[in-house]
Amino acid sequence: MSLMNTEILPFSTTAYKNGDFVEVTDESVKGSWGIFFFYPADFTFVCPTELGDLADHYEELRRLGVEVYSVSTDTHFVHKAWHDSSETIGKIGYYMLGDPSGAITNNFQNMREGAGLADRATFLIDPQGVIQYIEVTAEGVGRSAEELLRKVKAAQYVAAHPGEVCPAKWEEGESTLTPGLDLVGKI
Template identity: 50%
Template sequence: MENLIGKKLEEFKTPMYHQNAFGELETEDLRGKWSVFFFYPGDFTFVCPTELEDIAKIYDKFEEIDCEIYAVSTDSEFTHKEWHESSEAVGKAKYPMVADRNFYLSKFFGVLIEEEGQALRGTFIVNPELEIVAYEVHSPGIGRNAKELLRKVQAAQFVAKFGDKVCPAGWEPGDEALTPGIDLVGKI
């Protein structure tokens, strides 16, 4: 897998289901705000609804930090609508559910399992300049943690704001950050 840190999103347009309506997501919609692309293998599966519900529980916290979540699978926007309406867990999602039927996004982010036509569990944090600043990829059986994702977005925002500071392991907003320099070498 190629290194994606710093890779800039290319122009795209794809269908989505959001707030009981069909629409389109395009590159320009992302410019100027933080975004998370949250790939999952498929609608009407087993681990996926638990992840979408986990994000839904703290979605307001992502909104507070001006970060939009985009749940993405290779299913259609029509399937997203049906799943949203029929699953109690998924029905809690207030964020866009993006259809990647042509596999463009899954290929761009490097998570497409071509022989299955599905994506791995990939999470990508994109800054307001449309650059990938953090990502992780899991095999299909490993669910992710929304609170940890929120912490990572907050850390990415902190580092972007205070370029001379870095966030140590487990850093949470309000915790002390580190300022790299000669005086810090060997002191940690």
């Protein structure tokens, strides 16, 4: 069953953010857009390149009203140790959620079978806590924060403009489509 257009399930966890351990729940993420950015493990290879890329775009996401929650099955203590020891991870200002029980990862149906690790996946959550976008990639395929940013803008545009949709490669400010009978077969 796809999780698209479903509400996120309840969770509570400890996260590392800006030098502190903070509690994060499903209720605390509602009210604004959120990105849940799952990755397999701290102190690995592709993961820091993705998390660093996301950190480079974090301020722009914040200006759009989007909060970022990276999630792995590591603890918040391991997140802090990685943050303190890696220049790339040290620039992260968003939440790094610990999920050692796998509860959040399982809530998003994103646990790698038999490994106790999250798959590489991204979920965009709207302010009501409803999943609007899902991307899952293979272990060795890193994601692009720039492409994610484009998709966030498209999702926000569609949410703010009922009846309009964003075509492939849509960029902010470009024309959208209004589905209807007169458009059938014209694209």
